[in-house]
Amino acid sequence: MGAPRLRLGFLTHVQGRDQDFARAYRDAQDLFVAADQLGFDIGWVAQHHVAPGGGGLSSPWTFLAHAAARTRRIRLGTAVTVLPLEDPVRLAEDIATVDILSGGRVEIGVGSGSGTLEYTAFGKDPDRRRRLTSDHLRVLRAALSGEEVGAPGFRIQPPPAAGLADRIWQGVFSPTGAAHAAAAGSHLLLNRAAYGHDAPTDEVQRPWADTYLAAWDRPHRPRVGLSRFVFPAEDRRTALAHIRDDVHRAALAMAGRGTLPPGPGPEEALRRFHCFYGHPEEIVTALRRERVLPVATDLITQFNPAVLDHGTALRALERIATEVAPALGWKPATAPEPTPQRPEE
Secondary structure, eight states, X not given: OOOOOOEEEEEEOOOOSSSOHHHHHHHHHHHHHHHHHHTOSEEEEOOOSSTTTTOSOSOHXXXXXXXXXXOSSOEEEEEEEEGGGSOXXXXXXXXXXXXXXXXXXXXXXXXXXXXXXXXXXTTOOGGGHHHHHHHHHHHHHHHHTTOOOSSTTOOOSSOOOTTGGGGEEEEESSHHHHHHHHHHTOEEEEOSOOTTOSSOHHHHHHHHHHHHHXXXXXXXXXXXXXXXXXXXXXXXXXXXHHHHHHHHHHHHHHHHTTSSOSSOOHHHHHHHTTOEEESHHHXXXXXXXXXXXXXXXXXXXXXXXXXXXXXXXXXXXXXXXXXXXXXXXXOOSSOOOOOOOOOOO
16 A cells, blocks of 8 residues: 555634634635635644634534635545534434535544543533543444434434545644544544644644554554644745734734743744744745654644734745645645635725
């Protein structure tokens, strides 16, 4: 079995600078259209029930159903759906519906989330998040495999496509989590940064990926999705002007919650978020030194925690697809089309 073709993805947290959710959702939908036309393989959205410091999308599968109607070939996934806060049977029904509407383009990323406020709001014990994740994943996988769930004789509708359960991914944050993902038959999602470690993120995460691949024993091929902050611009100074303050604010907020050491400066914030930024050639050079990328099957680029204006985000996506990813060996599945430009409002 030869090495799989590198797939290119992008991830949006569906953020804006204010509480104008309509604009944020519309802009994010436009990113999916642009990415589809540029040849990106997968578009991912993150689910957050609490907007500050994360994103503004609570209902990712509704969002992806709309994206399915606006796109032709790009695959549609969540990175991640916060599984302990979902009824796994209802979630399976939504996933199967979006999969049919999209022509079989769904990818299902799940994880346990991080916010205790979300768990409290949904009446769940955050101390049980790992157990809830495992229990809900077992039910979700059974439902998406067409098995009976919940009651004798009950199967979800629409009937799931064959192999849909093999498109489940798990976000992990430790070698133990990586081994559990492999044992469950899930593909691997690695976060953009390993915040609780002083060592560089790729040094921390490469052993996780190695553990996962060593533990894999399923007949279908495992996939390793590597999420990374990638922001190409005309030059490094221009890139910093767009991202530095947002990344610094996010790091200070995480330090306030105890996730990072106190008082990180701007440069330390960029290091902690494992950011790749600057001219495309600079980014390519840096990514070629990335320790996890050689075992990744999917490179998932994102701009979060930077909140870019819409035009800047579109241009960055275009540079990723035309200058960064091809230099790393990626080829679009179909020829890219011109990037759409939405009239200014």
